Amino acid sequence: MAEEKLPTRSQDFSEWYNQLVLKAQLADYAPVRGCMIVRPYGWALWENIQQALDRRFKATGHQNVAFPLLIPRSFIDKEQHHVEGFSPELAVVTVGGGEELAEPLVIRPTSETIIGHMWSKWIQSYRDLPVLMNQWNSVVRWELRTKLFLRTLEFYWQEGHTAHATREEAEAETRQMLDIYTDFAVNDAAIPVIPGKKSDAEKFAGADVTYSIEAMMGDGKALQSGTSHFLGQNFAQAFEVRYLDQKGELQHCWTTSWGLSTRVIGAIIMVHGDDQGLVLPPKLAPYQVVIVPIYKADEEKSLVLDTARKLKAELAKANIRVTLDEREGSSPGWKFNDWEMRGVPLRIELGPKDVAKQAAVLARRDRPGREGKISASLADLPVTVERLLAEIQQALHDKALAFRKANTHDAKMYDELKTAVETGFAFSYWCGSAECEAKIKEETRATMRCIPLEQSGGPGVCVYCGKPAAERAIFARAY
């Protein structure tokens, strides 16, 4: 129940976020440090995200699989960069059934190694390729500092893994999946994202190239919201994933992996939320519409509720996710605030006056207050609702894009970059050297988020060292 007001976003963005996640009942803290319980409302949101992605994965030929949670410790050690990257954050099982294990098992931090191991058995011929797999699961990384949805010890995600005969095919797959994430973010989550390439310092442990989609949160900080890795032949060599080509020659496969996690829920909260609470994009919202009935006397109550129930059935028939708030003992005003806090895109207020007119009051979540309310005829309500939901979906995206543009600066001078990253993104020329990247990070706390795929303006000079630079990169403070 929402008994107290949230801090405003400008007062304390971090505290606003923490309290909102709890109050909206998306998630709660687990008894173990850094772990999270996803509550029904949060999981419903995740299920909608899963469906939106899963149908895209299936449409591009991927199949779902389930690999085990436990991985032999030695597997992690087989790929040099992988072991360096992940060793510090592994959870290790050393005892099973009361006995010390001969070989410790790690709880998967990601599944490249065990999948590589199995592929080496399954893949023999070019006819076996490509292998296109995905799994929905959870993984464990022993993070030092955690935050609900954004970084927890265990988190839910999907990890896609593919193996190909050629470099070109694997590279195309890597980019295809990045495009899918972008499409999902923009069209379903209403989050404008910048797809781009990571620096060597920021790339996945074991990848040749890492791409990501980067989004700007409501406080101007960046959040990496999905990644796609071109793994080259690194894992194929470590696990001997080989095939015979048409000429009868033994070749190593080229592999990819790509993932998107419940972290994207954090992005949805921080991109669209306002001081009243969540604002969920209609395409992913667990409830797209809530009907709040209003009545005094008993005759009114039955009249209003009968109408409301019919309305609910009609909307549900039109495939609109709708709920009717029949809770006794809470006033309509209380319910308005409650559902606003929980981010339902559209509210229908139905009272005796409306029923008499055969109309209802519609209130858009993205336009708070009385001015956002309109009266609509009951006769064609499903059509009106569908139109409004589409408008809200678009409006959320446009607002977020406008915000990002307003807080992104083409910083040419280093001083401009320093100022820009205080409140948002700096889009600056970078020579590509790790030294410049490290210095910028050290001096501004901003990291190189990505080199956007979309470039314009030709070459320039590095914002830090002044040497020639081919491309511009996004620098920002990040979650």
Next chain:
RNA sequence: CGGGGCGUAGCGCAGCCUGGUAGCGCGCCUGCCUUGGGCGCAGGAGGCCCCCGGUUCGAAUCCGGGCGCCCCGACCA
């Protein structure tokens, strides 16, 4: 691992300094009344006061030790 905060009713907290009947607000339950922007009244239920040890006639309170969680930095999706 460094810095800070906190552990007392489901939640938020007071009480601790100065030891002596465990409290307040919200929520919850019952009834009445209300309901178009976080209603009101009355009654009620609910406690290993984080754990272990010490001091004391007596510990939520004092002393020692431990554990846990949250926030801020370094590491990361």
